Amino acid sequence: MMATRKLCLSFNRALGVANRSLKSLNSPGESLDSRTYASLTHGIHVFHCPDEVGIVAKLSECIASNGGNILGADVFVPENKNVFYSRSEFIFDPLKWPRAQMDEDFLKLLKRFNAMRSVVRVPLLDPKYKIAVLASKQDHCLVDLLHGWQEGRLPVDITRVISNHERVPNTHVIRFLERHGIPYHYLPTTKENKREDDILELVRDTDFLVLARYMQILSGKFLRGYGKDIINIHHGLLPSFKGGNPSKQAFDSGVKLIGATSHFVTERLDAGPIIEQMVERVSHRDNLHSFVHKSENLEKQCLIKAVKSYCELRVLPYEQNKTVVF
Template sequence: MNLLRRICTELSPQVNGKTLTKRTFKSPKFPEESLEETASPCLLHGIHVFHCPDEVGIVAKLSDCIASRGGNILSADVFVPEKENVFYSRSEFVFDPAKWPRMQMDEDFLKLGNMFNAIRSVVRVPKLDPKYKIAVLASKQDHCLVDLLHGWQDRKLPVNITAVISNHERGLNTHVIRFLERHGIPYHHLQTTQEDKREEEILSLAKDTDFLVLARYMQVLSGNFLKSYGKDVINIHHGLLPSFKGGNPSKQAFDAGVKLIGATAHFVTEQLDEGPIIEQMVERVSHRENLRSFVRKSEDLEKQCLAKAIKSYCELRVLPFEKNKTVVF
């Protein structure tokens, strides 16, 4: 039975003698804009991601878990890699919190995860759950940092920025420092050297965060740092990795005479610029570019790519796949 037929079959389970409606698997819009128009004011929006060994009946049980509590699946994505015994899904649903309390929801999805030996089973209710707490690490270049701060201020990014950490000292009257002071976000200047990357202090400042963002932070984090932190670190890099690794990638690409520039947001690993890719964006350039216009286009791509990667991560769209890949719904 092919995957599409299997999904359609599993999405028609019997619950209390009634057949659940079949639903098309498609990539949804993110909730807060599209779902508020369709959902009743008393209903809340939830997201669930599932990663487990593949077997028959997963979609049916997932549907039953939500429907049995009065919830309604609005959209779902499923990915089953060819010749791999592994199952990935991401579902969006609405529910009445009076009928399905948040703690009960956790218990129900935990039981589902145990039933299928889940590698990952995560549920979020954006209206009830706290936003992800992040610290942003940056060096001298401001473009990605400023874009993240403005995105946070405009509520375009579902995060709380707890601190900005930098190896570059900024003056009291700079735009970044004025912004941070106005919003009560601490700025920590940690001067680094080749011998001392101040990693212990960074770990201390970031201990209560959910993940870290490197917004053009021009320092290499050690394997010991990554192991000690133990959570995800997202980096932005100019170029379509694996090309133009290391320092000054814009100059490398410009000197190489590329006709297509890009930006890559990826997870940080011990191998420099080789972590799993989350998002990539591209733009065409020509021989008419000078280095200044080339860099300006590159910086615009970096800002957009990093913001989208963070948003996708917070919306539970990013799951690990194989050793060095991701599934991005």
């Protein structure tokens, strides 16, 4: 409890320094107005390091000393783990704190605290994440991702869609991709050949991958060859209802609660660190059609929220198979 009180006290003091620093952007006695806010840029910083006294103060001082202002901060210090996690959102003047200098300043903190992770992102200045989407026959998650990208709800650039299922030219998906200049790669697979080398060649320049109901298991060799994060989605009917048509199995069994899980892909099938989960009740009033519709809606919402959280630096690895999601 003493350590927690010290952390909160240090954090409050640090926030006070950061808030006071915002006045340095204006003339003495001048209040912050809309024109000042319009000239500021939004930044995000996440930090993961061994726990010790003074981390919050130094992080806040780094932002405040460069004229920035913290808008919100989350800290997680798990009990008896000697590890520290934080995520801060702040505004700053890029003319007073250039982007390259920001990287250098946070790098000093990484070295100072021997951090495992220190990532800073300025959405308006940094390139969008480049992703590729892998899908099979079902379209619902793929279509939702494409529409989310089109509407600006996802800060990504979709570089290509890869599928082991052929889509004829006049389908909704193909028309959308052609209209927006996104390549579609049909790679038919067999049990003997999953086309992983071909996929790897297509996705080398991406920042991460999204499996939008891609019904092929990626091998450990592929995961090691890609070396970056892969986000997957599946229904929450596992492990009770495996194999073909799990929704009908669950419906016939009279389940009352359905769900969806989005997680990172690891060599353990559907057992990677969980990013997001959603649930919804079903009842005797549902028929098979409404049951499947509710299940697919959950999958869409769960996947797009997981991708958005990942892009906003809300997801950090915790222990061997968990995540901290701020």
